[in-house]
Amino acid sequence: MRNLPKECDVLVVAVKPQQIEDVLPDLGVALHGSTRRPVVLSVVAGVATKRIEQFLPSVVPVVRAMPNTPMTVGAAVTAIARGGAATERDLRLVESVLESVGEVLRVPEDQLDAVTAVSGSGPAYVFLVAEMMIDAAMKLGLDRATADRLVTGTLAGSSAMLGDADPVQLRAAVTSPAGTTAAALEVFEQSDIRQTFRGALTAARDRSLELSGIVRPPLAPASADQH
Numbered sequence: 001m002r003n004l005p006k007e008c009d010v011l012v013v014a015v016k017p018q019q020i021e022d023v024l025p026d027l028g029v030a031l032h033g034s035t036r037r038p039v040v041l042s043v044v045a046g047v048a049t050k051r052i053e054q055f056l057p058s059v060v061p062v063v064r065a066m067p068n069t070p071m072t073v074g075a076a077v078t079a080i081a082r083g084g085a086a087t088e089r090d091l092r093l094v095e096s097v098l099e100s101v102g103e104v105l106r107v108p109e110d111q112l113d114a115v116t117a118v119s120g121s122g123p124a125y126v127f128l129v130a131e132m133m134i135d136a137a138m139k140l141g142l143d144r145a146t147a148d149r150l151v152t153g154t155l156a157g158s159s160a161m162l163g164d165a166d167p168v169q170l171r172a173a174v175t176s177p178a179g180t181t182a183a184a185l186e187v188f189e190q191s192d193i194r195q196t197f198r199g200a201l202t203a204a205r206d207r208s209l210e211l212s213g214i215v216r217p218p219l220a221p222a223s224a225d226q227h
């Protein structure tokens, strides 16, 4: 930990929210003992830059990011927000790192809890839809391998169509009057699926807000003579 600030331009904090008190005090001590000022990039859900900054020397730039797991295939969408000491140059550096695995957009920090609910957790919602479609396909008599390929292909193809297109128009184009899609969509609407989605994303947003309360800052900032 002590040598990290000398070796890195960007230090990524990627522990669980409940674990940041295990790593940030040591990082603070290492940074107090270093003249270099790497950017501290936190992907930790729900933990505000102000809380992270309380563990670090005040000049250390902190940037928060909310990436998502499509990062592993170069297709992430990541939102970033800057802390008090981060400059435009720091944001560009972070963007250059994150753009190597997908798209990056800037948001005000107070939107990151909502971002977490939408895109951070979002892949899990899509995977749940995949799981439920595969299950339903098998109930209709398709074998597992066929169901997997049909569902995976449908989700991949539909995602590719989305791009900048309007999902409402894309859906309308599939939905013939009084046809099969209309029959399915009516069942979804009757089950109040829109309200379920609103409730689910609100729960994720609220959990992100709640997590910010878990982490208590140290009683006093670490000082340079502690290393």
Ligand SMILES: NC(=O)C1=CN([C@@H]2O[C@H](COP(=O)(O)OP(=O)(O)OC[C@H]3O[C@@H](n4cnc5c(N)ncnc54)[C@H](OP(=O)(O)O)[C@@H]3O)[C@@H](O)[C@H]2O)C=CC1
Binding pocket: 014, 015, 016, 017, 019, 022, 023, 043, 044, 045, 046, 066, 067, 068, 069, 120, 121
């Ligand atoms: N999973 C996701 O889709 C996303 C997660 N995030 C955020 O990323 C963070 C990590 O999540 P996730 O990857 O799912 O969780 P994991 O539990 O998979 O990763 C946590 C990592 O932290 C390491 N770690 C724990 N304690 C310490 C310590 N004291 N010193 C050094 N390393 C430590 C663990 O190492 P070891 O295993 O060796 O203990 C592990 O590699 C979370 O804050 C989450 O909010 C953000 C966006 C998306």
Ligand SMILES: O=C(O)[C@@H]1CCC=N1
Binding pocket: 045, 116, 120, 121
């Ligand atoms: O579930 C979580 O808390 C993390 C944050 C976003 C995705 N995974």
